[in-house]
Amino acid sequence: MRAVxxxxxxxxxxxxxxxxxxxxGFTGSSGxxxxxxxxxxxxxxxxxxxxxxxxxxxxxxxxxxxxPAVQAVEWMAAAGVTRCAFDAGQTTVAAMExxxxxxxxxxxxxxxxxxxxxxxxxxxxxxxxxxxxxKRAAELGCRMFEAVLEFVVPGATEVEVAAELxxxxxxxxxxxxxxxxxxxxxxxxxxxxxxATGAKLPKRGFVTMDFGVVVDGYCSDMTRTVHLGRAxxxxxxxxxxxxxxxxxxxxxxxxxVRCGEVDEAARAVLRRAGLEKEFSHSTGHGVGLEIHEGPRxxxxxxxxxKQGMVITVxxxxxxxxxxxxxxxxxxxxxxxxxxxxxVRIEDMVLVTEGGGEVLTSASPKxxxxx
Amino acid sequence: MRAVxxxxxxxxxxxxxxxxxxxxGFTGSSGxxxxxxxxxxxxxxxxxxxxxxxxxxxxxxxxxxxxPAVQAVEWMAAAGVTRCAFDAGQTTVAAMExxxxxxxxxxxxxxxxxxxxxxxxxxxxxxxxxxxxxKRAAELGCRMFEAVLEFVVPGATEVEVAAELxxxxxxxxxxxxxxxxxxxxxxxxxxxxxxATGAKLPKRGFVTMDFGVVVDGYCSDMTRTVHLGRAxxxxxxxxxxxxxxxxxxxxxxxxxVRCGEVDEAARAVLRRAGLEKEFSHSTGHGVGLEIHEGPRxxxxxxxxxKQGMVITVxxxxxxxxxxxxxxxxxxxxxxxxxxxxxVRIEDMVLVTEGGGEVLTSASPKxxxxx
Numbered sequence: 001m002r003a004v005x006x007x008x009x010x011x012x013x014x015x016x017x018x019x020x021x022x023x024x025g026f027t028g029s030s031g032x033x034x035x036x037x038x039x040x041x042x043x044x045x046x047x048x049x050x051x052x053x054x055x056x057x058x059x060x061x062x063x064x065x066x067x068p069a070v071q072a073v074e075w076m077a078a079a080g081v082t083r084c085a086f087d088a089g090q091t092t093v094a095a096m097e098x099x100x101x102x103x104x105x106x107x108x109x110x111x112x113x114x115x116x117x118x119x120x121x122x123x124x125x126x127x128x129x130x131x132x133x134x135k136r137a138a139e140l141g142c143r144m145f146e147a148v149l150e151f152v153v154p155g156a157t158e159v160e161v162a163a164e165l166x167x168x169x170x171x172x173x174x175x176x177x178x179x180x181x182x183x184x185x186x187x188x189x190x191x192x193x194x195x196a197t198g199a200k201l202p203k204r205g206f207v208t209m210d211f212g213v214v215v216d217g218y219c220s221d222m223t224r225t226v227h228l229g230r231a232x233x234x235x236x237x238x239x240x241x242x243x244x245x246x247x248x249x250x251x252x253x254x255x256x257v258r259c260g261e262v263d264e265a266a267r268a269v270l271r272r273a274g275l276e277k278e279f280s281h282s283t284g285h286g287v288g289l290e291i292h293e294g295p296r297x298x299x300x301x302x303x304x305x306k307q308g309m310v311i312t313v314x315x316x317x318x319x320x321x322x323x324x325x326x327x328x329x330x331x332x333x334x335x336x337x338x339x340x341x342x343v344r345i346e347d348m349v350l351v352t353e354g355g356g357e358v359l360t361s362a363s364p365k366x367x368x369x370x
Numbered sequence: 371m372r373a374v375x376x377x378x379x380x381x382x383x384x385x386x387x388x389x390x391x392x393x394x395g396f397t398g399s400s401g402x403x404x405x406x407x408x409x410x411x412x413x414x415x416x417x418x419x420x421x422x423x424x425x426x427x428x429x430x431x432x433x434x435x436x437x438p439a440v441q442a443v444e445w446m447a448a449a450g451v452t453r454c455a456f457d458a459g460q461t462t463v464a465a466m467e468x469x470x471x472x473x474x475x476x477x478x479x480x481x482x483x484x485x486x487x488x489x490x491x492x493x494x495x496x497x498x499x500x501x502x503x504x505k506r507a508a509e510l511g512c513r514m515f516e517a518v519l520e521f522v523v524p525g526a527t528e529v530e531v532a533a534e535l536x537x538x539x540x541x542x543x544x545x546x547x548x549x550x551x552x553x554x555x556x557x558x559x560x561x562x563x564x565x566a567t568g569a570k571l572p573k574r575g576f577v578t579m580d581f582g583v584v585v586d587g588y589c590s591d592m593t594r595t596v597h598l599g600r601a602x603x604x605x606x607x608x609x610x611x612x613x614x615x616x617x618x619x620x621x622x623x624x625x626x627v628r629c630g631e632v633d634e635a636a637r638a639v640l641r642r643a644g645l646e647k648e649f650s651h652s653t654g655h656g657v658g659l660e661i662h663e664g665p666r667x668x669x670x671x672x673x674x675x676k677q678g679m680v681i682t683v684x685x686x687x688x689x690x691x692x693x694x695x696x697x698x699x700x701x702x703x704x705x706x707x708x709x710x711x712x713v714r715i716e717d718m719v720l721v722t723e724g725g726g727e728v729l730t731s732a733s734p735k736x737x738x739x740x
Binding site: 159 | 417456458459460461462463464465466467484486529530532533534536537540541543545546550562565566568650
């Protein structure tokens with residue numbers, strides 16, 4: 001609540017689902033949490049009476065037909081609140097209008113104080129229970145990857161590989177995939193976000209698999225890239241540059257380190273390899289109840305890592321189709337003609353007192369020619 | 371644009387992903403469409419240069435580093451727009467602040483005119499191409515259901531059934547499931563939204579499967595309920611009351627009919643069977659690029675069906691645990707003791723000139739004791 005007070009408010013309204021779950025334990029699709037001083041209450045509707053009382057232990061549960069946010073706002077106004085912080089990035093203009101109408105005219109104009117990510121910031125640091133869930137999610141991801149390798153063969157389609165991964169996710173206890181599974185093969189591996197398609201895996205070329213599962217509400221996220229058939233020297237070189245960059249970034253992780261430093265650790269390796277431009281995205285992001293959370297692991301980010309944060313480390317290099325006309329700087333002047341391809345390698349990493357603990361270490365990152 | 375003009379605006383800003391896709395064809399995660407008079411433009415960023423130009427045929431594509439909505443607003447202001455409609459239900463307070471800051475001070479205060487569902491209304495009526503995609507999605511759902519029946523056996527878990535369904539979805543060409551698969555067995559069938567869990571299917575009892583796939587961007591949605599083992603008379607009666615209600619609602623569908631009439635057709639059957647309270651949700655909803663679209667098929671809805679709409683018809687009855695202490699009105703006084711159970715039956719229905727055309731007719735709705 002210190003952040004709330006710093007924003008000039010005496011109460012906090014939370015309506016974003018993952019934030020509501022984080023504060024109250026309630027997982028239903030419609031709920032709001034109000035926090036006033038030391039008190040808090042969860043508002044939802046009659047569909048969730050039993051579930052809310054079971055899930056939101058130690059939190060007062062209020063059931064009513066009206067929209068949860070409206071209930072919450074009226075409850076706060078009745079409790080004498082005159083200034084309430086809310087998340088402007090998670091509240092629509094229409095929802096704000098509805099909530100304002102529920103307030104007494106006297107306080108309406110100045111009631112809401114826009115904040116941003118007040119609960120999201122709390123969620124960045126995971127407690128022991130959250131870390132245990134994330135480890136289970138990460139370990140399931142690794143088991144899925146190992147099991148699916150036998151299906152990564154020339155002629156199989158990308159969606160078949162995705163289907164096998166997702167089947168094993170379900171059978172292993174996942175509630176859902178944490179995002180749309182990426183299987184990008186051959187020239188499609190040059191796409192950073194190549195959703196699985198009907199494309200057939202090539203006899204020779206990379207296959208990038210980027211996927212995650214949800215276990216007990218928490219997301220995993222990992223990427224492995226393997227090669228089908230005998231690789232060119234260039235492909236081998238790019239893979240090992242990305243691997244070196246990935247490992248350098250993991251090694252840079254420790255409490256007190258700035259996120260920008262972790263990004264730079266990866267970027268410096270790829271810069272030396274002549275692949276700076278080919279690494280066209282940031283190095284990683286926090287993960288938890290949502291697949292994308294804070295902190296951002298990107299260039300110049302000043303935010304400092306804290307013990308208990310869980311972040312991804314996922315540098316990549318994506319090479320478009322090139323012609324034989326020389327002069328390219330990539331890979332120390334060895335750039336040659338060839339089709340497009342790409343490589344990305346990603347782990348989930350827990351920030352511990354002693355440094356980064358890789359949660360997806362069960363799946364090897366070694367060069368694989370299948 | 372008539373709705374835009376009626377709202378007192380001369381332009382429309384669209385930022386909600388499915389609306390952007392509907393108007394421009396663009397499927398990327400970050401885009402905005404601006405419509406001014408007869409002109410329109412799609413704004414996105416450098417990640418999507420190639421994709422946007424390929425997908426947004428006949429639409430002007432503008433690429434820039436800044437947020438698409440900010441680009442769009444500046445473009446409109448430069449074109450002399452002073453009043454722009456936007457969807458207040460799809461725009462956050464934070465996004466609105468950012469857009470206002472991008473405007474010249476002179477027009478900032480009165481530039482935005484809140485609208486709601488301006489594009490959503492257009493999307494309710496599907497054209498031939500959309501209907502063809504939805505038929506393919508619906509047919510894939512039916513094939514998945516038929517294939518998965520062999521796994522619906524006592525002792526299998528709900529997630530195993532979900533896994534088999536989802537595997538077949540992927541192998542059949544689905545891009546994704548259109549929502550989290552529901553497999554609710556035994557007493558869990560009494561939950562209208564029982565996500566698949568590790569619960570084992572019982573020797574005797576209902577299994578409700580509610581699922582859908584996304585094919586070429588369009589969602590399917592269907593529910594079938596089957597019975598494992600020999601059913602009680604009560605279970606048989608409830609199933610057939612729900613089936614009769616479902617078929618009555620489908621039969622009520624025609625252009626010009628009010629949505630509330632379709633709902634009432636189902637509700638009247640269940641009322642006569644003493645199951646009115648046990649039918650605790652609305653009868654259906656529109657479906658398309660999103661799993662839940664307009665129109666709402668619910669009590670007292672005055673909206674009128676139009677040719678080309680695609681709606682779900684999904685009445686259900688959910689009976690909590692009952693004791694032998696008599697007096698219950700359900701099923702004409704035959705209410706007895708028993709565990710909780712529930713039944714839901716759902717089809718996707720296209721509104722045609724001649725009435726409702728069931729798109730999920732390939733899967734039988736007949737009583738099945740497996």
